[in-house]
Amino acid sequence: MEAERVLREDEVGRLAELAAQLRVDAIRCSTRAGSGHPTSSLSAADLLAVLISRHLRYDWADPGNRANDHLIFSKGHASPLLYAVFKAVGAITDQELVDTYRQFGSRLEGHPTPALPWVDVATGSLGQGLPVGVGIALAGQHLDRLPFHVWVLCGDSETAEGSIWEALDKAGHYGLRNLTAIVDVNRFGQRGETELEWDLDTYRRRVEAFGCRAIVIDGHDLVAIDEALGRARQATGPTVVLARTLKGKGIAGVENQPGWHGKPIKPEQAEQAVAALGGVRQIQVTGPRPEPAPPAPAPDRRPPELPRYDKGAKVATRNAYGDALRALGARPDVVALDGEVSDSTRADRFAEAHPDRFFEMFISEQQMVAAAVGLQVRGYRPFASTFAAFLSRAYDFIRMAAISRADIALCGSHAGVEIGADGPSQMGLEDLAAMRAVHGSTVLYPSDAVSCAALVAQMVDCTGISYLRTTRGGHPVLYDNDETFPIGGSKLLRGGGPHDQVALVGAGVTAHNCLAAADRLAGEGIESRVIDLYSVKPLDSQRLLDAVRDTGGRLVVVEDHYPEGGLGSAVLEALADLAVPAQVCRLAVRGLPTSGTPAELMDQAGIGVSAIVTATRDLLARTS
């Protein structure tokens, strides 16, 4: 493979034929489906024809080959083109393409997902494929040290997303010479012209200012494309190929016209277009294959030597996160990322011990989560941390990561009003609701350092999105170092006999408040059970069932979170699914918090010790 060599005329002809096939197939499958984005596919067909024929080193029969290049359609709506590529390389049949695209039960979904073995991540929320590509490239260049290349096809519209610039910034910062973004500048978005239309020079200046090399080409000039992609592969840093293209290229009356985004071509017009493009072809292209890579290192999954804490000592769970993460770092597949607050989240403890596997993402939470997704594409186990409040910045990325079937661990520190003086902008108060609603997620909220460390150790092997909520302040260690804390479990902190009158259910800081309230209630002759519901999702239904049975269904659930969708709702959902009647009193943060001490703010919010005592008394009075 000599990418630098100028193409011979017959090679150009073959590429043009392949491009025509990609166009024809993109039209056929979307017309048949009656939906989809053929015009967004046609603009990029020449780019892909050259890429897969001459530059993408990929063993289509072995998508798990660790030496394979990566191909990401950041403009996921161009799925007709991607699937036409899969047909052209022999990965899928023409029949699957045309008969199943967008049909129920098909793996050829409207936007690509990893239901297909050649798709690393789901795309379709714009501006995400490139940030994920940065993560894959980080892995290749800084961890795997393999010569694979990451090729990302971007739309021009999606460059309006700030996340694209976070990605290019990080690509430049980390000098990712193995990353090439190809921007299909067809100048039309969904509802009309893009902001920059064909102002390629402004694109170029932006790209260069963000630390990447820009190559501006005519995206329909096969020779120019070939030369640009060859240069990109040889580059010493990240490259952005800015390709001026025509949307709908190849269909008379549609090409370069507005009003054609996301619209399939009507059957009759499609037939004409296919004919004009030379008809249906069954070209099979054999592109370059990767050099064989050395075998992957054998997994080294020794159990970590977790930190140990003295019972009763005041230790913040965020400290335990850092300690446990550092210990987990003994496993070479564990990597960590942080959004420039590692001294607060305590991810810096990992960074100090394992600097080569720590990636500083500065203040770009979207890119941080996307990089984590990219790193797990390459088999790493990423832990990404910032304040719980600021993970909300990346919510769309977390949502998409779930669709990508990504296995990533997230840690949100500084949860709730407990943080005190910094005020509401820094308080995670919606995170339990948001993270619980992520498909297939695991949500953990430990109350002490021992349980926190034990949960971090389990997150490393968790499937899907796992989320750990940590607390800013130091609170007493509640558990012995040898106790176990299975995900989906809970702990009985007090009581448990058949005569408990009420169960106080907390997690994180409120478990401590529940304990103190139980003390006070005991002084009044009220026997309460205290449950530490450290696993918010999945939830320990049996523990709730027992509590309902023993207490006559009296539960007080206390959370440092807004009252919607959090711990209280998780309990209510579990009880509803168990179909057991109960009287659940929910204490949560109902007002807008301000600054203050943690105790002042918890008292004001009605989640402090006095509020729990009062609510319990009221519940007992109401139900006795």
Add this chain to the structure above:
Amino acid sequence: MEAERVLREDEVGRLAELAAQLRVDAIRCSTRAGSGHPTSSLSAADLLAVLISRHLRYDWADPGNRANDHLIFSKGHASPLLYAVFKAVGAITDQELVDTYRQFGSRLEGHPTPALPWVDVATGSLGQGLPVGVGIALAGQHLDRLPFHVWVLCGDSETAEGSIWEALDKAGHYGLRNLTAIVDVNRFGQRGETELEWDLDTYRRRVEAFGCRAIVIDGHDLVAIDEALGRARQATGPTVVLARTLKGKGIAGVENQPGWHGKPIKPEQAEQAVAALGGVRQIQVTGPRPEPAPPAPAPDRRPPELPRYDKGAKVATRNAYGDALRALGARPDVVALDGEVSDSTRADRFAEAHPDRFFEMFISEQQMVAAAVGLQVRGYRPFASTFAAFLSRAYDFIRMAAISRADIALCGSHAGVEIGADGPSQMGLEDLAAMRAVHGSTVLYPSDAVSCAALVAQMVDCTGISYLRTTRGGHPVLYDNDETFPIGGSKLLRGGGPHDQVALVGAGVTAHNCLAAADRLAGEGIESRVIDLYSVKPLDSQRLLDAVRDTGGRLVVVEDHYPEGGLGSAVLEALADLAVPAQVCRLAVRGLPTSGTPAELMDQAGIGVSAIVTATRDLLARTS
């Protein structure tokens, strides 16, 4: 006021004295509080001294004056400096500053909020103040047509957020000559050096590539600052002043040293620093005042002539959103924004009728929400729309908007699996959970066009964040045009007598599925009540109470949403708060959806008609 004139020596001396006071006061209040960010304040003290003395046109006695300039601390952690400014202009006393900063009950919170009348919006989640400033500037230049200027103090660390580049891009696109960002380039973030440190040239190139003028200065040179701010005010487009500064400037041993972010100076060192800076001062500065503005136009709040629909006709609620929004546009304070999908959300119907009050934000949902927040600062009633799934991109902005006490209306279209073939990346399936958890939010999910239009009309006067979820497909109009749909209400679609055996509770598309299920159940001799819970938050508790009473507590709640935190949880929370026992069966989307037809996907998810019938039968069998 002649900003261009070079400062006389005595004026420079007075500015230096003021800057010293700002530094002294920032140190004093944070040392007294025992927390806060003095060093991030000191780097920007000279910038603010010049700004408030000579450029910011503000009547501090009348913060509601519509001719006032706007001052936003995008780096909200520099609140000691902001509050020191408020003292210097006489807005607060020295005592309030020093005695109450960060204390419980104080309006001088750790990060600024509109608890203070001179603060437009809450900041503290970085990268948000500038995007909001863009919205305020949009209002000033394109709607108010008033000569006020928007000054935004940014940190250098926050330029890593993509949202900053979304903001500068839009500032350039809309030619906002009334916007100046002042970037305090002190080269230190929280945990160490920033990505670009003092590479002012790269900052400059980025800013210019994004369509703004850059002015690079020494941020401690009072004359240079004055000249730059003067030029910025006179500019023909947006300006970014890039000020090279020293973090902790003015404190020996702290200035320009790492490790001092977010740390108050210890009392003894603070005393020395204050002395070295010349001691405590009580300078009162009188800066320029705005020219009197013409009085605001009288509010024109005529009730809109809402669209009317034929009962039984199939109309998508997203269409009703567009129709109603267009009608609402008769009110001159109503403005709309969209994220480049207005032909899908149907916001284009507003744009066609009222092009001067429609702002295309292209694909930058963060900037879209921030611009809405900025527009409401100026008294407008913004409606911002995109796919429900993509509003998740702006979740941190929505969270912060709630802390800003902003009144904005959001519309998320394409909710749930109902969208069909486009697949899960385009499906809003977490939005009810996420939006419900926003403080003070209103969450609406109408099932038909009539109710949708009626709700849109009420959103215009809603306090806080209101969210409307619309459906892609056309479903039958259920209601007469004259019916009312109060927020917090619900509708009885079927049944209602004391012999109903079960209540089927839906919203949006599932209300239709519930109706069809009720038909089938009636055929089996099962009498069911159907409730359209169009107001998800607040919820119609009385309707639930009645249903529980009449049906023996049998409820089937059906939602096109993941099972956590959505409609089912809202019902459970309401019932728990009412302390009425019930048997609630929750049908929700539990798997990861794919492509397919709406009916196929709803059936697969178990929220279709058959699933409701089966679940109802099971519930009756279990509870009879």
